[in-house]
Amino acid sequence: MSLAVVTLKKGEGRFLKSGGLWVYDNEIASIMGSFVNGDIVLVRDFDGYPMGRGFINTNSKITVRMLTRDERTEISPKFLKQRVRDAWEYRKKVVDTGSCRVIFGEADFLPGLVVDKFSDVLVVQSLALGIDRLKETILDALKEVLAEDGIRIRGVYERSDAKVRRQEGMELTKGFIGEEFPTLVQIEENGVKYEVDIRDGQKTGFFLDQKYNRLAIQKLCKGAKVLDCFTHTGSFALNAGIAGAQSVLGVDASETAVLQARRNASLNGLDGTVKFLCEDVFELLPELEEKGEKFDVVVLDPPAFTKSRSSVKNAIKGYREINLRAMRLVKDGGFLATCSCSHFMTYELFTQTIGQAAKNVHKRLRQVEYRTQAPDHPILWSADESYYLKFYIFQVCNDR
The missing domain is CATH 3.40.50.150 (Vaccinia Virus protein VP39)
Structure with missing residues (x-):
């Protein structure tokens, strides 16, 4: 199936061209082809120059969030797993990974997605429609990547209850993804122990x-x-x-x-x-x-x-x-x-x-x-x- 094509207005897309991942609604000249919100689309400059692939949501002022600058790259489970692996390899080099943010949205080239690891538990927050459709594939990939380092994740909890989801035309949601488990999790950071309430604590709990x-x-x-x-x-x-x-x-x-x-x-x-x-x-x-x-x-x-x-x-x-x-x-x-x-x-x-x-x-x-x-x-x-x-x-x- 061919992808819909989003074409920018002449002189627009400055943010995108300077390395950003967002295309705003007022930068778009046309959208050709059929799609539903959340689908992957091609983005091209006014003269047809390929800008890459991202997911579209016409409910949002940020109409397209980019996943890759290469128009030929398929947004496949293999692609998403590599994004996850890159994020984890980076954390292993720069922080204590006992508890850390494993995925930080745009900064890890997975726009709209946040995943925090609290010991052996993951807390996910999905803030964009397109990434919401991909989140379970990404979480499965993350568990596989962590397992390669001997880390077994015992549970995943979703905290997609941020009001910003409404700007994407999405409902607020929270709850277990997969099996239920105790939602008070003990972590240690800088020699200090904490009990983290991942269900009712602020944002993702800590x-x-x-x-x-x-x-x-x-x-x-x-x-x-x-x-x-x-x-x-x-x-x-x-x-x-x-x-x-x-x-x-x-x-x-x-x-x-x-x-x-x-x-x-x-x-x-x-x-x-x-x-x-x-x-x-x-x-x-x-x-x-x-x-x-x-x-x-x-x-x-x-x-x-x-x-x-x-x-x-x-x-x-x-x-x-x-x-x-x-x-x-x-x-x-x-x-x-x-x-x-x-x-x-x-x-x-x-x-x-x-x-x-x-x-x-x-x-x-x-x-x-x-x-x-x-x-x-x-x-x-x-x-x-x-x-x-x-x-x-x-x-x-x-x-x-």
């Missing part, structure tokens, strides 16, 4: 992208009094505790997250050192300041304050507020670890916002290091959306 940023704060926390804001299930707080902090307070507005954090503290024998509080961080920071509290290390790991360009201005206010409050709580010469996980809060904007906060509270920042997401969440330079996590560590000094 934020693997901060793995080495959590490790980076350990050296600052020995003997320190630490405040971990937006602690979620306690990951930064527990890294501080395991590193020998004198005391750690983790804060989160979610009761469920705090209960999980307390269980994680018990799992690591840190109940006496690491405490958790269910409070709104924006309300708590001014209260701590009023009481005259000071900390050796303050960590800010908030959720994304913006998920679109239209709300960036409000996000800037939020980031500025929590950073200036946190700076006031850091002892002179203490440390602030602060981050943004929003793609739309760019490096330049985030840096500028922190600088403005420091100026407002008359603090001098000495940069210790700047980091991004762990390398199992690779940044593909031609896919801007793959670069989202910005993470700074500063020494905070009073104006002298």
